[in-house]
Amino acid sequence: MKKRQILKILMIVIVFSFFTYSFTYFGATALSTQKDVEPIFSDHTFIGTIDVSNKTKEEAEALLEARWNEWSSNAAVALIHKEQAYSVSPESLTLLTDKTVSSASDGQQNELSVEMKSLTGILPDTISNRLNVEGLENGLTEAIQGFNENIVIELGRYLPQEEPIEVSSVSIKLSENNEEFLSFIKSFPTIDLEAESQFSLESFVKENELPELSDHTYSQIATAIYQAILPTNFLISERHISRELSENIEPGSEAKVQFNKRMDFRVYNPNASTYTIDFNWNSPYLEVTVKGEPFLYxxxxxxxxxxxxxxxxxxxxxxxxxxxxxxxxxxxxxxxxxxxxxxxxxxxxxxxxxxxxxxxxxxxxxxxxxxxxxxxxxxxxxxxxxxxxxxxxxxxxxxxxxPDQSTGETSPGQDEGEDATDKEADMEEDGLFGKPNEEPK
Missing domain, CATH: 2.20.230.10 (Resuscitation-promoting factor rpfb.)
Known part of the structure; x- marks a missing residue:
């Protein structure tokens, strides 16, 4: 009797132990298996431009790697410093796939994590030694988020700011009776040429509501600016010349404006920084100076x-x-x-x-x-x-x-009406005076 009770108790203990062990082992395995088949990311989850909604970590990594390989085979990355461009191979950039996916949050836009290799051999030491590499890396990472195939980074943002210097200057001798011109430079001793933007003399006059001055005065201003910016990298967008050269102006250094005939003077500043044009009157000379960051060339x-x-x-x-x-x-x-x-x-x-x-x-x-x-x-x-x-x-x-010797204006960009006037004047002159070997009538 006593043995039976002991056996019963022993059987109960064995069965209970087996049940507990089975539940612990097989239950954990079942839960782990169930967890593996569930999506790791919820709806509306993006990494860069890649939709990883309802994707596992491995699937998200595979999508990112495929898109990165496609991008790197077609991408062009350029680092711009002043007038020089430095090409960066996409192979110098590495996508940190595991870090990117691991740090991604459900239901929102997530960023790529990109690492930049050394720029040795790409940038000269005069630039790389002063470069904020971490800032540049962040800038590149931000630019790559949309997998843009053409990326241009301005290095000036990641370099110490340079002090403005005089990059160009010219001295122009003016004739007497320049009250209008002197009045203009007294009101505007400095004109700003904004970074990566176009300057129009006509727009400048209208925006500042300047009093109406003569075409001759505005042409003097345009000529002064033109001569000052010639030895720079600025681009001349619009320029006109007269039919006859004015006094004290050499051929090739004139800029004529006549706003009522749609003749403007425009110049484009391609640099990433603003440059200023300073006027200084030192009778009888006008000194015009361009100041800004030093040029590379x-x-x-x-x-x-x-x-x-x-x-x-x-x-x-x-x-x-x-x-x-x-x-x-x-x-x-x-x-x-x-x-x-x-x-x-x-x-x-x-x-x-x-x-x-x-x-x-x-x-x-x-x-x-x-x-x-x-x-x-x-x-x-x-x-x-x-x-x-x-x-x-x-x-x-x-x-x-x-007789009037200025029958019209000539310039590379003059209006067709002015061209027609000049041609008619030449035809009239040829018809009136004849040719050198023609008998007088």
Missing amino acids: KYSIHTLDKQEFKPRTIKQFSPLLKAGQKSVIVEGSPGVIVKVVRETHTEEGELVKTEVLSEDFYPPVHRIEVHPLEAAPTVPESGTAAGEDTAVLPGAGDLNAQ
Whole structure:
């Protein structure tokens, strides 16, 4: 009897122990298996632009790796410092897949984690030694979030700010009676050329509600700015020139504006920092200075292929003059054509680039003489005397009349209406004065 009770108790203990062990072992295995098949990420979960909703960690990692490989095979990454671009291979960037997926939160937008390898050999030591590498890495990571295939990073954001210096200056001699011009530079001794933006003289005048000044004054301002920015990397968006050069202006250095004829002066600043143009009046010279961060390269301006064209002599005859008398109405001046070229050099003097900025043409101004009627020469059938480019006009008119020599404006970007006016004027002149070897009528 006693043995039976002991056996019963022993059987109960064995059965209970087996049940407890089975529940612990198989229950944990079942729960673990159930957990593995459940999605790790809930709905509306994104890593970068990749939707990982209802995906396991392994599935999310596979999606990210595939998208990263696709991006890196087509991506172009450039680091820009001033005027120089440095190409970075996507292989220099590593996607930290495990860190990215592990740190992702359910139901929200998550960022990629990217690591940048050393930039040795990509950037010069003068840049890399001062570079905020951590900031650049964060900037690259931010740019890659959308898997953009063309990424441009401005290194100036991750370098110590440089003190502004004088990058260009010019001294222009002005004629007397420049009250309007002096009034302008007194009100605006400094003009800002904002970073990566375009400056328009016409817009500047309108925005600041300046009093209406003459076209000549605004042309002087445009010319001063143009000459100052020529030896820089600024881009000339719009520029016009006159038919005749003004006093104290060399060919290739003029900028004419006439707002009522839609002739503006515009320049683009491609740099990541703002530059200023300072005006300083030191009679009779106007000193114009461009200040800002130092350029990576040095710029110089040259004029090439300059050619001059001799003016013709136009003879008129008048009964008001006596024999031996002669009156010169217009002295005349030669025409000229010239190319303006900008050269870019490294600090060591190596030529990087040569570009033609403009090709300016100023037609000759013909000399006009008035002779007495009885002094009219007889022109041989073969033409004028050897070596003389002369046209004879048998009519006369008022000796005091001054013919208008500025029949229009010429510029690379002038309006078609102005081109037509100039062509008509040339046709009228050819028809009126004839050719050098043509008999007088």
